[in-house]
Amino acid sequence: MAAVAxxxxxxxxxxxxxxxxxxxxxxxLILGQQLAGWNARGPTVELDIALQNQALDLVxxxxxxxxxxxxxxxxxxxxxxxxxxxxxxxxxxCLLVEQPNGDFAQTVLRQFFFSAYARALYAGMAAGSETxxxxxxxxxxxxxxxxxxxxxxxxxxxxxxxxxxxxxMEKALVALWPxxxxxFMADEIDLRMISAGVLPPFDDVKADWLxxxxxxxxxxxxxxPEDDWMPSGGxxxxxxxxxxxxxxxxxxxxxxxxxxxx
Amino acid sequence: MTEKTVxxxxxxxxxxxxxxxxxxxxxxxxxxxxxxxxxxxxVFTRRGEGSSIWVVPSQTITASAPENKGExxxxxxxxxxxxxxxxxxxxxxxxx
Numbered sequence: 001m002a003a004v005a006x007x008x009x010x011x012x013x014x015x016x017x018x019x020x021x022x023x024x025x026x027x028x029l030i031l032g033q034q035l036a037g038w039n040a041r042g043p044t045v046e047l048d049i050a051l052q053n054q055a056l057d058l059v060x061x062x063x064x065x066x067x068x069x070x071x072x073x074x075x076x077x078x079x080x081x082x083x084x085x086x087x088x089x090x091x092x093x094c095l096l097v098e099q100p101n102g103d104f105a106q107t108v109l110r111q112f113f114f115s116a117y118a119r120a121l122y123a124g125m126a127a128g129s130e131t132x133x134x135x136x137x138x139x140x141x142x143x144x145x146x147x148x149x150x151x152x153x154x155x156x157x158x159x160x161x162x163x164x165x166x167x168x169m170e171k172a173l174v175a176l177w178p179x180x181x182x183x184f185m186a187d188e189i190d191l192r193m194i195s196a197g198v199l200p201p202f203d204d205v206k207a208d209w210l211x212x213x214x215x216x217x218x219x220x221x222x223x224x225p226e227d228d229w230m231p232s233g234g235x236x237x238x239x240x241x242x243x244x245x246x247x248x249x250x251x252x253x254x255x256x257x258x259x260x261x262x
Numbered sequence: 263m264t265e266k267t268v269x270x271x272x273x274x275x276x277x278x279x280x281x282x283x284x285x286x287x288x289x290x291x292x293x294x295x296x297x298x299x300x301x302x303x304x305v306f307t308r309r310g311e312g313s314s315i316w317v318v319p320s321q322t323i324t325a326s327a328p329e330n331k332g333e334x335x336x337x338x339x340x341x342x343x344x345x346x347x348x349x350x351x352x353x354x355x356x357x358x
Contacts, residue, residue, distance in 0.1 A: 044269070046290050046301035053304050150300055157293070 009129060012196040016189050017130065018072045019092065020198065022082070023235045025065030026093035028140075029083055030243070031114055032058030033250045037101055050150060054111065057143040064136045084254035088244040095234035096179040098243040105168035108154045110176055112216065115147035117183050120208035124200020133198060152216045159220025166221065173222055181230040183209075271320040272298040274305075276312045284316050295319070 035055035042048025066079040096114055101107045122144060125137035158165040184206040186194065193199040217224060233239075254260070269291040275284035287306045292298035298317040306312065326334060342348050 044291060046292065046305055049308075050301065050304040053308065150304075153296065153300065157297075 009197050010192070010195055012130065012193060012198050014072050014074075016192050016196075017133075017198070018069050019189050020193050021065045021069035021072060021133070023092040023094075025062045025069060025079075025082070026091045027097050027114070028058045028065065028118075029062035029250075030091065030093040030246060031097040031111070032056070032062060033246055034097065034101055035107070035111070038107065043104055051107075054147050054150070057140075057147070061136070061140045061143070064139075068132055068136065080254065084251045085258070088239055088247045089237050091239065091243060091247060092235050092237060093239075093243075094179070094182055095231055095240065096176065096183065098234065098240060098246060099176060099179060100242060102172065102175070103168055105158050105165065106172040106175060108151050108158065109169065109172040111147060112151035112155050113176060113180055113213070115144050115151060116212040117180075117205070117209050119144035119148050120205045120212075121200065123208070124205060125198070128199065129197035148212060152212070155216050155222075156220045159217070159222045169220065169222060173217075174225055177225045177227075178229045178231055181227065182232040182234060185232050187236065269293050269297075272302075272317045273320050273323060274298075274302040275316040275318070276302075276306055277314040278311055279313060284314065287311075289320060292317075 032055045035051050035058065038048065038051045039055075040048065042051055062083070063079045066082045070077045070079060070082055094114075096110060099106075099110055119141055122137040122141035126134050126141055128134045128137070155169065159169040160166070184202045186202045190199060190202065194201055214224065270293075271289055272292055272295070273289050274287045276287045277284045287302075290298065290301050290305055292301050295317055299315055302315050302317055303312075307315070338344070
């Protein structure tokens with residue numbers, strides 16, 4: 001897709017910006033919440049800390065995106081209101097991040113797929129036309145670049161490790177591959193954001209993502225599966241059952257005392 | 263389930279700023295040096311402590327034996343003339 005010339009750019013409308021910020025924020029938030037489930041359960045203390053560092057990076061990114069969404073919406077909802085007082089069907093995260101933690105292989109591969117996608121997306125956004133989102137993306141891109149490196153090394157170690165670790169990684173690959181396609185399916189909102197220069201063309205993001213993925217999977221002696229089932233709809237609010245459990249656990253404390261300040 | 267293997271131990275040295283020396287920060291377990299660097303980044307530089315990390319396999323460090331402490335270090339205690347403060351500096355000497 002050719003880059004859109006400056007003069008041909010349309011102005012983004014607020015509702016599109018709100019939806020886009022929710023999609024970005026919710027994906028980061030849900031993945032961060034999922035990783036938090038590994039807290040004190042990591043394979044080693046060093047990895048336990050590493051996973052929680054990544055969880056905290058993601059929650060930090062989610063706060064920035066949701067804070068931006070709240071300001072754009074102008075209805076007085078702040079980041080906490082958006083994170084803790086929406087129901088699962090109001091979440092706009094991609095389906096990939098709501099897939100179960102599974103074993104360590106599945107968690108690591110999910111993290112690798114998402115980080116490589118987010119890094120490519122944020123890199124494009126950082127040069128984008130919406131200043132606030134570009135700033136958030138620039139900060140987040142550096143964090144995601146480290147996540148890509150860290151989880152990529154683990155994909156290689158496990159894939160090219162023992163027979164057992166290879167089999168587990170292969171199983172994770174088959175389980176997660178269907179959910180990567182949604183990341184690159186642009187709907188009407190995305191297309192308007194792309195033509196306004198807020199988001200980069202998804203074809204470019206996919207090419208960048210595929211580049212990182214293929215190099216690592218090859219070193220990991222894993223083969224990219226055939227494209228088959230391609231579920232989508234998470235970014236429009238159509239989720240699997242699993243998300244409602246993740247969301248209700250995440251929100252349980254805040255909903256006990258909605259007026260609490262922290 | 264096979265017997266659990268324990269990853270080797272690495273010592274971590276961190277330089278907090280340009281111009282300073284690497285200082286021992288602690289130790290951690292890792293399967294190889296590359297993983298040790300990643301782990302060190304995650305465990306020891308979470309609050310902006312580092313600008314450079316060294317990891318060294320603990321087993322490659324040769325340490326002095328505690329029981330030799332007396333003969334190694336005590337003789338230096340009585341040699342106060344090895345400290346610069348032992349010497350009077352004449353008033354006329356500048357730039358010292």
